[in-house]
Amino acid sequence: MIIELKNNTNAAALAAAHHAFHILYLGKNYLITGSGVKEVPEALQDHAQNHWVFANDIQLASRRFQDQKRTVNFGNVTIGGQTNNTILIGGPCSVESEEQLRGSAELLVSMGLTTLRGGAYKPRTSPYSFQGMGLEGLQLLAKMRQDYGLNVITEARDATHIEEIIEHTDIIQVGAKAMYDQGILRACAKIKKPVLIKRGFGTTLQEFVQAAEFVLSGGNENVVLCERGIRTFETGTRFTLDLCGVAWLQEHTNLPIILDPSHAMGYAYGVNPLARACVAMGIDGLLIEAHPNPKVAKSDASQQLNYDEFRKLHADIQKVAQSVGYQIV
Amino acid sequence: MIIELKNNTNAAALAAAHHAFHILYLGKNYLITGSGVKEVPEALQDHAQNHWVFANDIQLASRRFQDQKRTVNFGNVTIGGQTNNTILIGGPCSVESEEQLRGSAELLVSMGLTTLRGGAYKPRTSPYSFQGMGLEGLQLLAKMRQDYGLNVITEARDATHIEEIIEHTDIIQVGAKAMYDQGILRACAKIKKPVLIKRGFGTTLQEFVQAAEFVLSGGNENVVLCERGIRTFETGTRFTLDLCGVAWLQEHTNLPIILDPSHAMGYAYGVNPLARACVAMGIDGLLIEAHPNPKVAKSDASQQLNYDEFRKLHADIQKVAQSVGYQIV
Amino acid sequence: MIIELKNNTNAAALAAAHHAFHILYLGKNYLITGSGVKEVPEALQDHAQNHWVFANDIQLASRRFQDQKRTVNFGNVTIGGQTNNTILIGGPCSVESEEQLRGSAELLVSMGLTTLRGGAYKPRTSPYSFQGMGLEGLQLLAKMRQDYGLNVITEARDATHIEEIIEHTDIIQVGAKAMYDQGILRACAKIKKPVLIKRGFGTTLQEFVQAAEFVLSGGNENVVLCERGIRTFETGTRFTLDLCGVAWLQEHTNLPIILDPSHAMGYAYGVNPLARACVAMGIDGLLIEAHPNPKVAKSDASQQLNYDEFRKLHADIQKVAQSVGYQIV
């Protein structure tokens, strides 16, 4: 339950309520209990101005609490709300060298795009694979921000380097394998930078949104959800992009939604048609992997677009976006 | 392996090959063996004009055998090939009464659409649910064909009534629960009417296309694939529409593809955005459930659109289709 | 709802109820409506002696209707009830020749076992694979019955040959790909021979038991459930044997349960440990594939045990059965 307090609520009442319930305090005016609580606690009845009851722990992110889609700023580009903006974020899977990253940055700038992705700490499942350039990769991303005025987004692999990520990037990505990581989520809750949370490939929609609730209830309202494919019995493609789930999220939550068809598909040939499908749903952004020469990429070689394919994708999705009243930014 | 024979191939060679291998004979000129055979059998080497080796039993449906997408006629509307037509097929989940069906027929006609769906033999999972009107339902569909000039499509539940279905409908639908049913598939192979095969919700893409191979190799080339959602761990929606799988089918097979977002989603609110997503991929058709009053429908009440929603969907997908160079027919 | 009628219930009341509800009539004393009906229909209130309300359409198979596990006779061996018998059914995946089948029959007889399995109509997913010996295979099975006094069990692939299957075999197997096939289920409902229904690999537990309800409500009480693995994201094994599901079935249903670890695992090395696991749960039977020379088997080569492995399995599971108070028969 979310309880909106009257302005004159005193500390004693709050303390009593806190004692009686497991209560989180949000901002100046809101208290939150677990969704199991269906009636305003007696100690707070005189102080409650308004309250919302929920069927599950999707509370702050629920359309039943706030119906309008939230806005989030990626630098000077706003997504969500009534902007009808679909942001196209491009860049390589892994940061591999300054030359590679500079090529990506110039590609984006030439197309009027604003946000560069690139992995520095790669959450590989094998200790014997390339693990990313780490801090050096972060510094290269920061250099691109400085040289080209781009926003940069990169992924936190685990809580040991979350402070570094927060320091060097503009948007913090919580990866699919890290989205239950409370060390990361709680650190992201204390800042104001936008946080993009990817859905785990074995994660239900409810758990996915509840990960966002960790950040929202901790005080950071700049949260974006990212669907990137779930694991199913089908192995002809790498994962299964869950667009039914996207329709569900649009209906039930007030958070902007960015989609990642590259990881879902796993093969470059499918990225363009899937990106068109995503955009036709009226979404807030796309994450697309692009590499100057995908064949030699150190990770995810099969799914990265080359630059010509990326430009073609951009042209194609502009038309689709327009057909549903959106624009690519 | 598919072997194209020279014109003068004699019966003795064929018989010898048939004896040595498990060989199917297709049309005048083609033999097919299991994909495990990688070299032309010795007895046929003098007679083979051309041959194609395959990694698996997707053979006639493979782009490696015939690269161009096949065309299929639904009455006087052609889909597939280079038509860039996306056919919109509408109608109720179950045929419930003449009045209900006549309403649907008039809706379609008023919108310039050509094909009416409706279930007569419902493949319900419980013996205690409404099982469909059976033959009476088929006759009502046939009446609509006569009165309104519409093509009708309905589903064969099992092999016991496949002859009835073939007789009364223009397009035979093999349902998701029946797609391994060789009684149905083999009966469909012997006719020339179009056959729409739905993917089972637990069926891999390869098995799905192999079901089409039963019909193709039996002599009926008018086969259309229909993705309608697979069963995954996610229960917020009824099934998970597999658009990664659709990209895979477009890349690897030469069969037209129709999508069924209604069954995948299970909730009316998601049908419009998903239909837009499907159309943006450049597909050959959509199956959409619509009912004059979904709340009282005898099956699938939650996912059927009412007529206003259906008209809105039609308007919305026309724009999306245009943005990818297709038209709704 | 199941309604037990008083002895003097008249036909008029039945007709009225039938008119008002979708009602099935079972045996002399029971009526069944869909589980949505929660109160005895008014027209029947004077005639109802007893009634059971259900949360879903698992009704006749529910422990809430009949708590004691049902017994089913496989020839002169009884399973279920309080027998604590675990029947071991062996034989090849496909019937390939008389010699092969005779070897299997002699193996079973030498071990004191009573029931021979073997596939005649194989539900292959490709038209280019070996499809089974068909009627000839059925006749070979019948010959083994005659020569060795064994019960034989084989699978119906689709409804076109269900009468043949019913005629030639002692236990009718409804395969995993055919378990929604109402043509088969309704035919099985009209006989008294035992019916073993395999769970589809994409089928929920509830749908699985509802398939049994088709047979039970049609009048054949001799139904056995068979879990044989579901399809999950894991591809290291062929399927995933769902023993949590078995615990659920034991708790909620009154039907005997037979397990098929061979198909679930897909590899011979895992069949013995899995068979031990199954038996330790206190189950009513096992289906194990065995072949004189698995390497040359025409189907499922990797998962069939050779005869020594089969004898070893028999010895191992006898000890496990004893430890949980069961005996292998």
Next chain:
Amino acid sequence: MIIELKNNTNAAALAAAHHAFHILYLGKNYLITGSGVKEVPEALQDHAQNHWVFANDIQLASRRFQDQKRTVNFGNVTIGGQTNNTILIGGPCSVESEEQLRGSAELLVSMGLTTLRGGAYKPRTSPYSFQGMGLEGLQLLAKMRQDYGLNVITEARDATHIEEIIEHTDIIQVGAKAMYDQGILRACAKIKKPVLIKRGFGTTLQEFVQAAEFVLSGGNENVVLCERGIRTFETGTRFTLDLCGVAWLQEHTNLPIILDPSHAMGYAYGVNPLARACVAMGIDGLLIEAHPNPKVAKSDASQQLNYDEFRKLHADIQKVAQSVGYQIV
């Protein structure tokens, strides 16, 4: 590839190899490269005494590298190797109070068991649920160790408190939601305490074992795998315990295996039969949740056994263990 070096290998050769390949150094004698390397690098050919090529990155854990199952000591109890010990680990889901934990400790001691489980940092999916007692919970566990001579095992939720966990517990549990967490895995690699890694519910067997490779290749050989159920389409039970996967792990890896049927099933009624099934496979241990009064438990109320049920389980699995040549310890 794993390369065993001759004793006199010089540093220059190592440095050259390290430069040319992505090589990990293990102990005094072994080098490891990614499994993509199939031939001994030229710079090392004079120094290689032995080498093993692998199909994937399961290397140190592979039976092809070391065929015999590894032994791991849980205090003075050894599991794995040829001990034929199946350790029964019991305790509550969450540490809730000293009284609750003392009750559990006394239960275990009275039954001759040695290892107590209990969660202090709970990896809940909602911020509004009970999150565990944290450090206070760890201290209570440590107190039980001191008072009763028990080994204690608890879970690391994320990398921010891994040092605390390592300090206060005897066996470190890496939970299902944390098993990709390299912050945790790399910290565990630097110690010698046993590490129990739970399989993520969306994790393939290969990824699961590769998580163990992070610890093994970092220098800690005391790794145990724990299967606890995967997420599938079936929702009648909480998860699906993957015993096919256990057979796969027994065949392909040399690591001891402990099973957690409580979390897989999610309902107390199924824990006993599943535990019997697990033990019949010849496994190295069981994790079972038990609580003095499950109905009031602060987490996982439905799946915890009460003490009588726990004692009954102990008695039942002893018989099963004996039937497969194992003993419960």
